[in-house]
Amino acid sequence: MALAAAVVVVVRPDFGSQTTVVADALTGGTFPTAPTAVWSLEPSTVVPGSDSYFFNPLFGEQDYERPGAVVDGERAFVAARDGSTRSTTIAAVDATDGTVEWTHVIDNFGGCANATLDGRLPCIDRGSTPGSSSVQFLDASTGAADSTHEVAAYVGAVYVSGSDLYVSGWDQNAEASVISKGTVDDPTASWSRSYPDNRCSVTGSGDSNTFDVIGDVLVKNSGTSVVANTADGDLVISNTGYSYPMGGRAVMASRCPDNPSSGEFTPAIVSSDGLTTATPQDFPVDYAFVADADPSAPFLYRGGGALDPVTGDFRWARPDLSDKMSEAAMIGSTIVVPSGDVTEALDVATGDTLWTAPRYGATVDATDGRAFLSTADSTLAAFSLEDGSALWSVPLYPLDERGGTLETVGDGLLYAGSGVLHRFDPTGPPAGAVAAGDADAGSSDSSDSxxxxxxxxxxxxxxxxxxxxxxxxxxxxxxxxxxxxxxxxxxxxxxxxxxxxxxxxxxxxxxxxxxxxxxxxxxxxxxxxxxxxxxxxxxxxxxxxxxxxxxxxxxxxxxxxxxxxxxxxxxxxxxxxxxxxxxxxxxxxxxxxxxxAEPVTGTSESAAFDALRAIANADRPVILRDLGERWVPQLSSKKPGLVADGTTWNNSSTLAEHLDLRLRYPNVKLMWSGEWSVFSFSDFWVTAAGTTFSDPAGANRWCDQNGLDADHCFAKLISATHPIAGSTASR
Known part of the structure; x- marks a missing residue:
């Protein structure tokens, strides 16, 4: 069973460097041996010309023409241009065979959403004249613009979360961020809010258009920092200088200092429901990606170490890894940190080093649960999560100076570079498989592990x-x-x-x-x-x-x-x-x-009757041998249809009571009253403790010692020959 049937790509800010893209990086299948490309697609197939190139159509990414794709099931959306025009061609590619399903040209392209909504991909058209921006909704199957809605010229982000559509941007004239929530039919149907600059923002000019939704909280970090409730747009936390999502689990926000010119920002962790805010002891940083990890796993922080995701308290410290944590990936119980000239693996619970290995690339891009995958230096390579050893590598041709991203698609991988798209299918079993032991998992000779x-x-x-x-x-x-x-x-x-x-x-x-x-x-x-x-x-x-x-x-x-x-x-x-x-x-x-669950044969009621009969048959010779002509504590007598203790008894409830008593007290036995001479009625199931006494006083004393009342425990003489009279001693 594939673990990753679809991928939603979101934007994560990485202050001090470029904006990076975080995707669901756990592949559906495993790659114990080197794969070969199932298909490859060059940009000239979409936009003819030797200088054409691919880039990510995702809002914010398209402005910088960074490589990548928006993946929706087994379909990938890419953007393409040539060097002579600013017109952008959006292409839908069938990720199973590399077929270009359709293309759509937008002359002044402003970026597309992170996912489809109602079978349509929302994309921004900035128009040919100032003030003529719109959102086009492209049919994901045909590329036709099903509908178009005019939006403000400053709109720079369109985002899909479930059945909701968000449109946002930075209104430079009003010096405010504007966010709307709505639908395909009306992008402002739910609400539209303006968030003025609070004068402590350090998010830049607003052209990065960072936007994400984490649970019930939205976060925008361009122009102004906004952390708001998705229900109505109300701020969850105010006066923040910058903010960003934390792996889909929370939002990190920096509170503005009292004196913006001289004070320091204070970090805050906002829960995904927006109800709690913790003050960590250092600024947390997001992982490059998180795969198959415990939801309570810690956040990392800038100074090198881990923070509790709820309280913000320190869990462990690794100051030697200061400023290197933003490149780390958490895979299960292991944190992989590319640091300097080595790659280091840490125990997520303690921060202890599990292994170090020569650095094979600046990034950890994806994982199949046994190896981590990297696309550094135009090479797709796999390295063991067990010890960091190199497992295999595959050159990515043509060589790509811009690099590329690795997206999970179906059970496999899509390499999205500026010069080529490659699809790689798994060479091993599904990623739901189990690594066979610590010592050999992921090692280069572990094809049978x-x-x-x-x-x-x-x-x-x-x-x-x-x-x-x-x-x-x-x-x-x-x-x-x-x-x-x-x-x-x-x-x-x-x-x-x-x-x-x-x-x-x-x-x-x-x-x-x-x-x-x-x-x-x-x-x-x-x-x-x-x-x-x-x-x-x-x-x-x-x-x-x-x-x-x-x-x-x-x-x-x-x-x-x-x-x-x-x-x-x-x-x-x-x-x-x-x-x-x-x-x-x-x-x-x-x-x-x-x-x-239901029994193999019959119904629960018939199975209970058969069991009562079988237990009584098995107990009868033991009772005759060990309990006969002795006094015992009688614990229960029930038959179908009897109303007692607020219950109308049947075979199932009678059996459940007997088994409960049988497990609770020593040597409990079951009798069918018609087979014993001491019972007045012949159609009851009778449960008795197997502790015997020579007189009724001893049996009743046992009842007292076990805290049982007179209705549920009294002395009974067990016999197949004794008359009914004199066989019961009530308490």
Missing amino acids: YVTACGTPPTFTPTEVTTDSGALVVTMEVRATCPAGDVLSSDAMRLSITRGGANVASAVFDMSEAPLAIPGADTTGLGSSGGGNSSVQQSFRFPVGSFWLPPDSSTGSTRGSTSGGTRYVVDCDRGESSGARAQLGSDIEPVTASAP
């Missing part, structure tokens, strides 16, 4: 069936059916267990938070906890309500896959894969079911 979701479910063989205080616990040997291994990562995996045709348990398990990695025959020894075995042992807990039959009642535990010569059979519906990643050898705690 990958496991991914298999087309058929693994096999489950129970090796121990026991109980704890609230559940049936089944430990199983889980074995992949594919030689390359398997991974269970669905949030709705169903396991159903039968024994001799009888329903034992059935429940749904959420494996998405802690996926289970299963080695295959081809991956044994690669970090698996089994010491080279092509299987794993995993315990699954079925709480009361999701199982019907306890283990063999004579032992309380069944070891091995058989009980009384009858094999347990496990049926697995793996559910839809979540694409999560894990590592072989990771210790996984027993997994508790998230919900009960």
Whole structure:
């Protein structure tokens, strides 16, 4: 299952250098070996001429003609020009085969949005005369301008967030930023607000047009710094000198000093809901990209170190990396920092160095979860996340002095340079696959160190069936059916267990938070906890309500896959894969079911009746041997249709109560009243504790000691021959 089916490109400011583009940089597939370009497209195909070139149509990027593309599913939008005119040709490219689907010319191009809206790409046309700017909505399939809306001449950004359209710019005459929120039909339908210059802004002239939406907060950092609520445009924090998004999780804003001429700015972290503002101890900087990371992972800060994303408190410090953090990328639990003449990997939790390697390029552009990819020096190269070693490299022809960007598209990658577009497809399994062990993951000879979701479910063989205080616990040997291994990562995996045709348990398990990695025959020894075995042992807990039959009642535990010569059979519906990643050898705690599931045969009610009958049959010889003609505490007597304790009882609720009591108290047994001479009615399921006494006083004392009232515990003589009279001693 691909992790990145579509990409939304946004703008991130990088003060002191150029504006950079941040994209979803986790590829859908893996690249253990060097890829070859599936197709290549040169700009002369779009705009004839030897001096034509591509550039990013994204607003803000187009003014500087930086390379790049706006990717929407399997379609990429690029802009092209030749050296003799300022007219811009927008082209839609089918990313699967490189076909140019359509072109559209805008004479005075002002940039396009970051994504499509209602199947249309909004683009700014600055017009041929002053004051004639408009937003054109280009049909993403045909390139036709479906509609056009006039906008102010100063509009420099058009941005899509979900079903909302934002249009913004810097009104130089009013010395204010203007932002509108609306729709394709009316770009100002929701609201339009003006934000005057607060005289402490350090955002420049307004031509960079930086704009982003993070949750419920929008951030604009051109002309004036604006951090506002998306609902109505009200400022979330006022008097800010500059601001920028933090990896889609928050917004960093700098509060203006009391005296702009001499004071210092104070950093602030605004949460994505706009409700909380923290004051960090240093200015946080955004990552180059974040892939597959914990939402609570820290922000980095300029001085070299990490900050808590909520409180702003220091987590760890690395002053030796001061002013190098803005180039860092966070991939899972690793931070990769290109710094000086080396690339350094840090533990995200501690900041400790994991490895250093010679610097192979100034950027970390993308990742497949096992390697990080770089496009420095007109070369696409991959380096192991495990130790930084070079895995492979591919020259990018023609050589491109302007460089290029790496975008995820479908399962693969799109290199968008000024002189060429290249599409690279994965050479390995999906990125949802599991790296097989720390030692070999991502190394140059690790072609077999990958496991991914298999087309058929693994096999489950129970090796121990026991109980704890609230559940049936089944430990199983889980074995992949594919030689390359398997991974269970669905949030709705169903396991159903039968024994001799009888329903034992059935429940749904959420494996998405802690996926289970299963080695295959081809991956044994690669970090698996089994010491080279092509299987794993995993315990699954079925709480009361999701199982019907306890283990063999004579032992309380069944070891091995058989009980009384009858094999347990496990049926697995793996559910839809979540694409999560894990590592072989990771210790996984027993997994508790998230919900009960239907039995393999019959209904829940019929399965409960069958279980009650089976338990009573198994308990009867034990009762005759160990409890017969002795006093015991009776805990319950129920039958379908009985109304008691505010419940109308049926087989399922009766079984659930019995199993709960059976797990809570020692040696609890079940009887069918019609098989014992001491009960007045012949159609009740009776539960009794298996602690025996020579007289009723002892049994009632046990009830007192266990805090049970007289309605739910009293002394009962168990016998198959004794008359009813004299067999009950109420409290």
